[in-house]
Amino acid sequence: ARDCAGCGITGMIVPDLPPEEAAPLKEACDKYGVDLIYLVAPNTPPARIELIAEETGGFLYLVARVGVTGARSEVLQDTRDLIARVPGKKPKAVGFGISTPDQAADVIRAGADAAIVGSACVDLIARGRIEELEALIGEMKKAVKAAGKAR
Template sequence: MRRQKISEKFSELRERKEGALICYVMAGDPSAEGTGEIVKALVDGGADIIELGFPFSDPVADGPTIQVAGQRALAAGMDTRRYFELVKTLEVRIPLVCMTYYNPVFRYGVEKFVEQAADAGISGLIVPDIPVEEAVDLNNSCEKYGLDLIFLVAPTTTEGRVRKILEKGSGFLYLVSRLGVTGAREDISSSTRELLSRIETGIPKAVGFGISTGKQAAEVREAGADAVIVGSAFVRIIEEGKDVNDRLKALAEELKSGIRRAS
């Protein structure tokens, strides 16, 4: 099964005048086998893109919920080889994005990691701890093997650095809705609206960090986002371990419904 490129998915959604739902889960949490069912439930619920986390022992951008998920995945035996094997088994047509940190990519070999990610069917790569100025090797490998390299922009990112990111980034722009780490919040920060309004680009703008309800998803879409990214709310359901797939599907449906209402 050929998976869509990220650009193909956004093109499809633009024709329908619809925003994207991007769902994050940790590969291997609670197990490699369980991840396949989790991804299916999210797709059934309306996910347009799946971010599949590759666990790392020192995830500086992640809050407690995703940190613990990474620890569970590592304890269950997730490693680079198993990650790519898992990705190959996922029977989904929508784009899959790998989110990880630079240390495991560098240790494995940058070009080798990107080549195998592309071979497994990954469409894009997010590495939040590598600055755009230091991502030359990674960017070159992504261009060589046809992967989108997705960068993060925070409320504190300077205009000069934003320009550099827009020159090098592709797929979508990951806009961090607030300062701090990942994790569900009750409100949508005013900095989200300010960030969306000051970034002018043809690259789709996706907002993440803190979104967990259909109401919040609608607010972010109304503020001008092309996509809404949700992670910790899904990972918490997986951690609780009760009626996981049904609850994941229901939350995805709620979020997607909110996005559609605001489109």
């Protein structure tokens, strides 16, 4: 947490760390002003969502689907339902399978505050397609802005 803060990192996600087991890391994050961000999956029960929403720092990371991350062709109804049932005190960011501008806009229209696009970006970087990455990010930004205004 100290090294993160020293490098300008303001938050961290440890996907397999539940709040009940995070006390030492959370204490270090709090000490250095780094948000510890927890994930909420589509199958997370309501009482647990409340706990995670209370404990998370920065924003809630809503997992768009059960399974592994990676590009998908559509945003599922389960994702829309999850966005709707998570309390609105902290910003909601949706990730896991968001890979196109249309999908990013779709989660914003459904009530999310942000779309997290990881695998599509990592794939383009791995293939050395930086210009395509820049274009994708630009398209995502335009789509998200337009969807936010449409809400």
